[in-house]
Amino acid sequence: xxxxxxxxxVAVLFLGFSSGLPLALSGGTLQAWLTVEGVDxxxxxxxxxxxxxxxxxxxxxxxxxRFVVPLFGRRRGWIWVFQIILLALIFAMSVVxxxxxxxxxxxxxxxxxxxxxxxxxxxDAYRTEVLREKERGLxxxxxxxxxRIAMLVSGALALILSEFLGWRSTYMLMAGLxxxxxxxxxxxxxxxxxxxxxxxxxxxxGGPLVxxxxxxxxxxxxxxxxxxxxxxxxxxxxxxxxxxxxVGFSVGEVGxxxxxxxxxxxxxxxxxxxxxxxxxxxxxxxxxxxxxQAVSNLSFMVLAWVGKSYPMLVFTIxxxxxxxxxxxxxxxxxxxxxxxxxxxxTQFALFSALASLGRVFVGPASGILVDEFGWLLFFLVTFLxxxxxxxxxxxxxxxxxxxxx
Numbered sequence: 001x002x003x004x005x006x007x008x009x010v011a012v013l014f015l016g017f018s019s020g021l022p023l024a025l026s027g028g029t030l031q032a033w034l035t036v037e038g039v040d041x042x043x044x045x046x047x048x049x050x051x052x053x054x055x056x057x058x059x060x061x062x063x064x065x066r067f068v069v070p071l072f073g074r075r076r077g078w079i080w081v082f083q084i085i086l087l088a089l090i091f092a093m094s095v096v097x098x099x100x101x102x103x104x105x106x107x108x109x110x111x112x113x114x115x116x117x118x119x120x121x122x123x124d125a126y127r128t129e130v131l132r133e134k135e136r137g138l139x140x141x142x143x144x145x146x147x148r149i150a151m152l153v154s155g156a157l158a159l160i161l162s163e164f165l166g167w168r169s170t171y172m173l174m175a176g177l178x179x180x181x182x183x184x185x186x187x188x189x190x191x192x193x194x195x196x197x198x199x200x201x202x203x204x205x206g207g208p209l210v211x212x213x214x215x216x217x218x219x220x221x222x223x224x225x226x227x228x229x230x231x232x233x234x235x236x237x238x239x240x241x242x243x244x245x246x247v248g249f250s251v252g253e254v255g256x257x258x259x260x261x262x263x264x265x266x267x268x269x270x271x272x273x274x275x276x277x278x279x280x281x282x283x284x285x286x287x288x289x290x291x292x293q294a295v296s297n298l299s300f301m302v303l304a305w306v307g308k309s310y311p312m313l314v315f316t317i318x319x320x321x322x323x324x325x326x327x328x329x330x331x332x333x334x335x336x337x338x339x340x341x342x343x344x345x346t347q348f349a350l351f352s353a354l355a356s357l358g359r360v361f362v363g364p365a366s367g368i369l370v371d372e373f374g375w376l377l378f379f380l381v382t383f384l385x386x387x388x389x390x391x392x393x394x395x396x397x398x399x400x401x402x403x404x405x
Contacts, residue, residue: 018181137277231386269325
């Protein structure tokens with residue numbers, strides 16, 4: 001039980017919540033607000049650009065490695081600064097009219113995304129540095145759990161609250177919830193091995209790359225980062241379309257099972273995977289969870305073959321999200337283990353950006369595959385897409401074992 005109930009893991013849980021809360025407030029929830037207020041669709045479309053900082057955050061991550069706020073330590077000081085800025089920005093958005101001043105709201109939303117993505121950089125670095133080796137899997141899991149809960153709060157719950165409280169009060173309430181993360185900054189301990197900040201900005205920019213590529217098998221490690229979750233991302237790219245158009249379930253059924261039960265299964269999978277990792281170690285967890293992820297894609301293939309079946313839908317969504325949650329816990333722990341603590345902010349930001357490349361490029365390919373060959377063969381291809389990552393993982397087992405020690 002010490003694995004669960006210690007200051008490090010609890011702080012990581014609350015900081016996961018703090019990271020997830022602002023995302024919908026500059027994305028889906030904001031879009032709903034604009035729509036309800038009658039803002040024209042072209043303007044709403046342009047608002048999607050405010051999320052750009054989340055994609056480009058690795059560009060300024062060296063600054064957060066190089067400079068230290070003289071408060072709460074190397075990482076917590078920056079987290080606290082960004083949380084105050086986030087609280088102020090969310091509150092400021094609450095008092096701006098999307099009809100009278102849409103571009104002021106757009107500017108505030110962009111600033112919110114920038115401050116939120118900057119907070120993510122430092123929270124990732126803090127989590128990587130503060131957790132002990134045996135806690136990495138569970139730490140990754142509780143961080144994902146906190147993040148997902150926050151997305152529910154600022155997404156679905158915020159939409160419901162807006163019906164009763166109005167948008168202004170809803171955004172004010174969300175601003176107040178940033179205090180959860182600020183509490184974690186106060187309660188969280190300093191890392192036992194926080195690393196030494198780079199002495200110059202040049203070292204902060206070049207140092208992370210020089211350090212990483214000086215390692216044996218650096219290129220193979222990068223390939224593993226891209227390939228490990230590729231099959232999972234491939235299958236997930238068109239899941240909603242498949243369930244509605246391919247099999248014939250209603251939007252409500254897909255919402256309840258895929259989004260509702262699926263989210264619960266992801267959280268359970270992440271937590272179970274995190275606990276299991278403490279026993280299995282990094283390599284065996286990555287291998288076992290990776291195999292489960294790949295096999296879970298075949299359950300979609302069976303659903304495509306069987307057709308509209310509620311028991312099969314529940315099994316497929318439950319299995320896929322459970323395996324995906326376990327795989328995510330192991331994968332985030334793997335990225336944490338790869339980081340040198342002198343350059344954690346930059347290296348983790350670069351690794352996570354690299355991992356997202358697969359998700360970006362499989363989308364267009366997915367649509368073409370389904371159009372040409374149908375759903376059955378598409379899900380077979382998603383299973384096959386997971387195999388190169390597992391083969392590479394097996395070939396690199398000795399290097400991955402070293403990361404556990």
